[in-house]
Amino acid sequence: MxxxxxxxxxxxxxxxxxxxxxxxxxxxxxxxxxxxxxxxxxxxxxxxxxxxxxxxxxxxxxxxxxxxxxxNKFYGVILGATFVFLSLFILFCVMDEGSRTLIDPERANFLPRDQKVLQYKTDHPDELALRPGLKDPVKDELNFEGPHSQEE
Amino acid sequence: MSIAKASGVAGFPLHEHFERPEQQVDASKLGMWLFLATEVLIFGGLFVAYAVYHYLHPELFKAAHKFLDVRLGAFNTVVLLFSSLTVVLAIHGAQQGKKQMVLWNLFLTIVCAGTFLVVKYFEYSHKFHSGLLPGYYFTNATVPSPDEAHIFFGIYFLMTGLHGIHVVIGMIVLSWLMFRAYRDEFNPQYYSPLEIGGLYWHLVDIIWIFLFPLLYLIR
The missing domain is CATH 1.20.58 (Methane Monooxygenase Hydroxylase; Chain G, domain 1)
Structure with a gap:
């Protein structure tokens, strides 16, 4: 001791x-x-x-x-740095989610905002059966709604 | 001299690896602020989950939050704010050498923490009985878009649950501080443990300050 x-x-x-x-x-x-x-x-x-x-x-x-x-102002610096990195974490995650419907699945490049297409691709063949709210992305090739606005 | 022997004597207990009392106080506070930074980042992961799912399902969050009781949430907010006040009053008492003020305010803080948990118990048990549970266990059919409402309750239980664990740990820390105050270990020159414990308790309060509007008051 x-x-x-x-x-x-x-x-x-x-x-x-x-x-x-x-x-x-x-x-x-x-x-x-x-x-x-x-x-x-x-x-x-x-x-x-x-x-x-x-x-x-x-x-x-x-x-x-x-x-x-x-x-001591250094404690404030620690806290400020924490919030800066936390904001980056939140910002990049939301930006990623927000830009996914802008990508053309066929050519894998960006589309203008008004030509949004449904590009949800499922890895599991049974997923469409499990989630009846989700339309078949292959059949509805030109669905102008995002995959998440189809619930109602 | 051991800590046990050192207690009960007025003055600042300076550990041998520190040169000055100010250095020891600064080191302990620096360590606590670094710990609080990691705490913010732990909750940050859950805030990211909240932000992403709220962004993807705005209507769902709007509908599902109506199953939370705003009055209970607001009551718990006031309880935690008051407990933060009692913590600073306890430190204020220690700064002036008023032992009874320290003990009573720490006691009030523990009572507030207990009240918070009792209210949370009633909120949780109501949700258990209504089947408003995360994932597979979600069985409530009265919620709009029931196939996805479990997402909101998953986030609700994770965020408030992790916060609740922090409240329980806070009660243990506050009881320990009360025990040390009872043994006359604090005086106007030395009350660092009260300040450090207080910083932890205020962080628990701050997390709830953000959780309350994000979970209970969605538009």
Whole structure:
């Protein structure tokens, strides 16, 4: 076991208690806001609005409760780098999924957006029987809907 | 001097491999922030799964999320936010040498964590009884597009389940901190374990801050 010596420690960085209660109040207000805002339909912007409110709440917790604002800035660099790589991870995965219907299966090159074709190719011959919602890509060669919008 | 002997004496317990107390505090915080970065990336994998499946099945997510209770989700959000407040109040107490403030606030935090898990238990058992389960076990026919709704519940159970495990671990960490505070191991010069444990608990809160709108409030 390592040896421990009792020494004079650094003076604590004390914030007034009122700061914590104020931040808690702001967090409650933002929670109410995000529930209230979810009642309205902003279309594709709804998720963006919800994530903006959530990011604001997380920033308050990080800056004040987790003391990031007053601490060594290097901790913030670690966290920032994490979020940069996480965004890349999410962005590239969604970009990949979003661009698959743009590829021409015959010539294996990109198509203009208005000439989208169904290019779902199944590896398992039984898959079409298992998933009746999915049309046969060979028979419906010019299906202008993506494979995922056929459910209804 | 061993840790056991060192406890109970005021001052900063400086380990021999550190030169100054500030260096020891910085090292422990740096380690914790690196650990939190890996935690964010663990949940990041699940957030990617959520993003991709939400992108592919927007209508499904919209329909399936109605089977979650927004009131219970919002209640749990408030409970976790309050528990984050009690953690910082416990640290505040330690900074001023108020032992009772540390103990009571840590106790309140553990009670909040327990409340969160009890609410989650009721939510989960409701879903088990309604057959709203991942993959093969999904048996609820009242959901629109039942052949694919299991995807949403797979993601729901993985994300909230991993978060729930973190809450349980948090309760263990907080109980350990309470035990150490009871043994007078913290003082205004030394309260690093409270800060480190607090950082973990705030991360659990932050994850839930994102899970709540993404799972319960979809449009």
């Amino acid at each position: 390592s040896h421990i010596h009792k020494v004079e420690g650094p003076a604590p960085h004390v914030l007034p208690v009122g700061v914590y209660w104020t931040v808690f109040g702001a967090l409650l207000c933002l929670t109410a806001l995000t529930v209230w805002v979810a009642e309205f339909d902003f279309g594709t912007m709804s998720t963006t609005v919800a994530l903006l409110v959530a990011t604001t709440k997380a920033s308050l917790v990080l800056a004040c409760f987790m003391h990031l604002w007053f601490d």
